[in-house]
Each structure stands twice: as structure tokens, then as C-alpha cells.
Amino acid sequence: MSDLGTDARYGDREGGGEGGTAGGLRTRAGGLWARRWRARLRDDRGQVAVEFTGMLPVILATAVLLWQATLIGYTFSLAGNAADEAVRAAAVADGDRNAACAQAAGEHLPGSWSLGDVSCPADGDLVNADIGINVPLLFPGFDIPVDITAHASAVKESD
Structure with a gap:
């Protein structure tokens, strides 16, 4: 883990994607939130x-x-x-x-x-x-x- 609050697991696979921080890694909060939101839109609960x-x-x-x-x-x-x-x-x-x-x-x-x-x-x-x-x-x-x-x-x- 780095000091910038990024995690390699949430990084962009192509390297330097948008919304990322140093080295194309996404912030944990931003990437996780977006992924959860997209999953929520595809979810059929209810x-x-x-x-x-x-x-x-x-x-x-x-x-x-x-x-x-x-x-x-x-x-x-x-x-x-x-x-x-x-x-x-x-x-x-x-x-x-x-x-x-x-x-x-x-x-x-x-x-x-x-x-x-x-x-x-x-x-x-x-x-x-x-x-x-x-x-x-x-x-x-x-x-x-x-x-x-x-x-x-x-x-x-x-x-």
C-alpha cells in the first residue's frame, strides 16, 4: 500500500486510467464506490x-x-x-x-x-x-x- 490511499487491487489494468492517482491506481473510495454503484444498477433485489x-x-x-x-x-x-x-x-x-x-x-x-x-x-x-x-x-x-x-x-x- 502507498501513502496516497491507493491499493494495487483497485488499479486500472491498462495502466494510467482516469480517476486514478499515482501510476494509474484508483483511490480505494472512488473505485469501490463506482463499482458498487454499477453493481447496484444491475442488481435485481426487490x-x-x-x-x-x-x-x-x-x-x-x-x-x-x-x-x-x-x-x-x-x-x-x-x-x-x-x-x-x-x-x-x-x-x-x-x-x-x-x-x-x-x-x-x-x-x-x-x-x-x-x-x-x-x-x-x-x-x-x-x-x-x-x-x-x-x-x-x-x-x-x-x-x-x-x-x-x-x-x-x-x-x-x-x-
Whole structure:
């Protein structure tokens, strides 16, 4: 080492480069700082965090759409079950078929799903049930103005 604060390890290989001191050697602080800065510019630390931050809205939107599709599918299942229960109640009802139909349709429906239109017309010996259930928006209890309808039919068992 020399008195000028240079180190042979940081010298310019071609001999007398710019930024050097005596004999083409670079100062330890200047050469090391420049090398660290250049390495820092080529470094990819934090790149995953930046990419994740950029993709987060896409990931969240996909999760929300998949959840909404799940709620719609479950509403189809609930509507089919409600129509089956309603037509069964209407087929065995002795009195008002429409009241029995509407009550049975709402009985087996979870509280967060709201029952829409219910009709149970009788056509000869056949009883039909048409049920509409509102689709919740992201969380049960917040409905969108879309109804899932289901239809079921059964033979009258009483007059």
C-alpha cells in the first residue's frame, strides 16, 4: 500500500486510467464506490416485490370473479332445491297451493339469500313451481338485480 490511499487491487489494468492517482491506481473510495454503484444498477433485489405489487390488482380481481362465480353456482343449487321443495309441498297441499308453495320455497333457503318470484300454477293433474332467487354480490345479503330461476313439476297427490 502507498501513502496516497491507493491499493494495487483497485488499479486500472491498462495502466494510467482516469480517476486514478499515482501510476494509474484508483483511490480505494472512488473505485469501490463506482463499482458498487454499477453493481447496484444491475442488481435485481426487490424485483419480486415490484412485480407482485403490479400483479396484485389482477390477482385480487381474479379472486373476486371466482368467488362471485361460486356464489352464482351455489344460488343455482339453492334455486333447484327450493323449487323441488315448493312443488312437493304444493302437490300434497289440501288448501291453498300457492301459499304452501311459497312457504316451502323459503323454508329451506339460507337467510342470506332472498326469495324472488314464486308461482305454483296447477295444470290438470300436474303442479308446476317456478322459483326465482336473487344472486348475492360478493357477500350473502348484498344482492344484485339478477334472479336465478328454477322450475320443477310434480303430480297432484290430493284434490
